[in-house]
Amino acid sequence: MTDKATAAGELTDIGNKRYFGEGLLRWYRKERRDLPWRRSRNPYHIWVSEIMLQQTRVDTVIPYFNRFVGRFPTLRHLAEAPEDDVLKHWEGLGYYSRARNLQAAAREVVEHYGGEVPRGKAEVSGLKGVGPYTTGAILSIAYDQPEPAVDGNVMRVLSRYFCLEDDIARPATRVAMESLAQSLIPEGQAADFNQALMELGAMVCTPKSPSCPVCPVGEHCEGRLQGRERELPVKTKAKKARPVFRLAALIEGTGAYAGKVLVRQRPETGLLAQMWELPHIEAPDEEIWNRLDEGAGLLEAALAEDGVRVKASNEVVGEAQHIFTHLVWKIKVLGAAALEERYVADRTGYRWIGPEEFENYAWPNVFRKLLTEYFLLVRRG
């Protein structure tokens, strides 16, 4: 190995590769965390865990995983469950298309593979929500096939160990890393090796301050030897989230609907797909968002388009902010009254709900918070 950074595709140092795999495996077998999805080789459990773990930390996933496999113990249970039930078990976990795709894929497996997670690479990678990483993870962890499973942890570890300066934000880099990672898998030990690589990234070779002194492969880590572990991996920065200004309506029921609020379900696809929310609009810009009389008028007009006739006030009864990866919702909630209360779910996706129905629906955090506050307030009078 030269003292120059190497490109991921050009590594031929076989001796160093063997040292890496064996050292890592020894360490992993001693230090591996006891995680719920590591207690069996149930391919369905492995699969569910891998979907949940996409862009999501282990500590966050654990309670969701336990609840999910408790409620949907087998792939068939998941396939046959109501979609809203699946989404409810995903509430708060984020990236909700994962839940939708997971169930769709479970149904595919029942339909085409007799209810058993297939063993073929083409079959697995063809399932909805299963990309290159998850394909490798399922095949290696559940079936011990020598497929790479390259995630953010793995790219960080390999970038440092081999001192690679490839930008890990580029798809081409991931492809190169997959070849490298596959060449590192010790014969017959794909399951443990792939998990070891990720475990090292999560526990030792962490993003900010890696624990090189206790690293099982630190002696031959090129990045560390060159004192460059903190500069690696190279990654182009993400763009900043753009603000979006929104006006929501808190429409309180009266008479037979007293104590209830009018809510609606979001579309099947896209942002927060199929989740429930307060009816709201995007303000044309920040100025209009601040002019509440004008905002109330726009809100009324938009709801009227859905056949929902309300009178919106210019009184802000709640305010919230919701941060996504690529945008920030700034929400003002205006008080509103229904002019006609016979809105039904079947026709427009709108529905009156009270505190007793609240928990039967799946909410994005921001609306869960707003509605919880409201129902508490009402209960106190």
Next chain:
DNA sequence: AATTCGGGGCC
């Protein structure tokens, strides 16, 4: 190759 998809934990 870029953008769209959540939410939380850490600095």
Next chain:
DNA sequence: GGCCCAGAATT
């Protein structure tokens, strides 16, 4: 505030 996380789908 920014950064990262056991990424995938869409354009």
